[in-house]
Amino acid sequence: MNRNRKKRSGISAAAIVSACSVLWLPTEIASAGDIAQGKSIAANGITGQAPCMACHGANGEGMAAAGFPFLAGLPAVYLEAQLVDFAQGKRKQAVMEPIAKALSAEQKKAVAVWYASLKPVIDPAHAVQLQDSYPKGKMGAWLAQRGDWSRGLPACVQCHGPGGVGVAPTFPALAGQSAMYIKNQLLAWKTGTRADDAHGLMAHLARKLTDEEIDGVSAYFGNDIGAAAASATTAQAGGQ
Ligand code: HEC
Ligand code: HEC
CATH class of the missing domain: 1.10.760.10 (Cytochrome c-like domain)
Structure with missing residues (x-):
């Protein structure tokens, strides 16, 4: 399990070919600082934006009835890439776009690592x-x-x-x-x-x-x- 998860340039052909092993547990390369920062963003939000928790649930479980996805246990690389995509308008979505734009690159990574570290919604x-x-x-x-x-x-x-x-x-x-x-x-x-x-x-x-x-x-x-x-x-x- 030594894939370099810090590489985060979206989906590469190599990533698809090699995507095969781990289901979650992406936290081993994350620093404790990243996780703490991510947890704080999830709970408190960033200036002017609602906290992630308000829509994605206290444990990242999402809100099925409202169409808010769960984030808990999704791969950090995937989550971070989605935040970049929302910010860049490649994934056009009115609610997430301003939130993603407000997050710095460092904050995107931190909050992605935090959600990836949470227990998946299903077994x-x-x-x-x-x-x-x-x-x-x-x-x-x-x-x-x-x-x-x-x-x-x-x-x-x-x-x-x-x-x-x-x-x-x-x-x-x-x-x-x-x-x-x-x-x-x-x-x-x-x-x-x-x-x-x-x-x-x-x-x-x-x-x-x-x-x-x-x-x-x-x-x-x-x-x-x-x-x-x-x-x-x-x-x-x-x-x-
Ligand atoms: C006001 C509600 C709301 C808040 C607050 C919110 N989100 Fe979202 N989020 C959504 C909705 C709605 C979607 C689904 C968008 C779509 O349908 O494409 C979403 C989707 C996402 C996705 C994509 C998940 C996937 O499986 O592809 C990520 C990642 C995400 N949000 C992260 C965050 C983070 C991090 C924060 C806090 C900084 C946050 N969200 C705050 C409503 C919210
Ligand atoms: C050839 C590989 C491949 C196949 C087959 C495939 N997917 Fe995907 N799917 C992907 C990739 C890659 C992503 C992530 C896209 C991204 O990074 O935005 C994805 C993402 C998704 C998402 C978004 C999840 C989220 O959290 O936002 C949904 C929904 C989805 N696929 C549904 C399906 C369904 C339903 C099928 C079968 C009809 C299917 N996929 C078959 C490769 C595939």
Whole structure:
């Protein structure tokens, strides 16, 4: 586990090829100072902006009903890249843009490292197990697990990991994000308001999905795998 996580220039081809091992635990290269600074930003915000916690939850668990994603346990490299993208307008989003612009490069890194250090919202081991038992007759589940090679659509889990638990540092977890948030992202790629992934992997895929398929995969990762894994682990949830 000695990948250089300080390199943070977005998605490189090498990162995609080598994205294979660790699910989270990105904190080993983070200094204690970064973590403390990030924790303070999450709790207090930065001048003139609401604290991250107000929307992303006290433990980075997000607010599913409002479409605010969880951040806890996502790879630090990924989180930091998203903040840069919001600030640069590559990911156009009215709420996050001013917040990301207000964060210095150092603050972006610190808050990314803090959220990456928090306990994931769902139990990855459990989500991985669920994928084996899940009925593959459902359209969303089928696309997620098998893809559709006749249309050049790889299975979501090929990149996002078994059960959609994510593969650090490049591929974020899908399991446990709300169906609404997942759907919003797929639509954003389809319409071009999210144009941030360096190799266009997601934009390319999203454009091939029908609206019905978008609903199907979003419900699968958000409601089915996500909720089932979360309900089994509620007692453990809650950050650090
Ligand atoms: C007023 C509510 C609000 C506040 C405050 C807020 N966020 Fe967000 N955040 C959102 C919303 C809404 C999204 C989803 C944007 C979208 O749909 O693209 C989001 C998305 C994100 C993402 C992308 C997550 C992903 O999985 O790609 C990151 C990273 C993020 N926020 C970090 C932060 C940080 C760090 C702070 C504090 C400095 C913060 N947010 C404060 C509402 C908020
Ligand atoms: C070829 C690899 C690949 C495949 C296959 C793939 N993804 Fe992705 N996905 C990515 C990458 C890379 C990102 C991160 C993009 C970024 O950095 O902004 C991503 C990000 C996402 C996000 C944003 C998550 C967040 O926290 O904002 C969603 C939602 C998503 N993918 C859904 C899907 C779905 C649904 C499928 C299957 C239909 C799928 N992906 C298949 C590579 C892939």
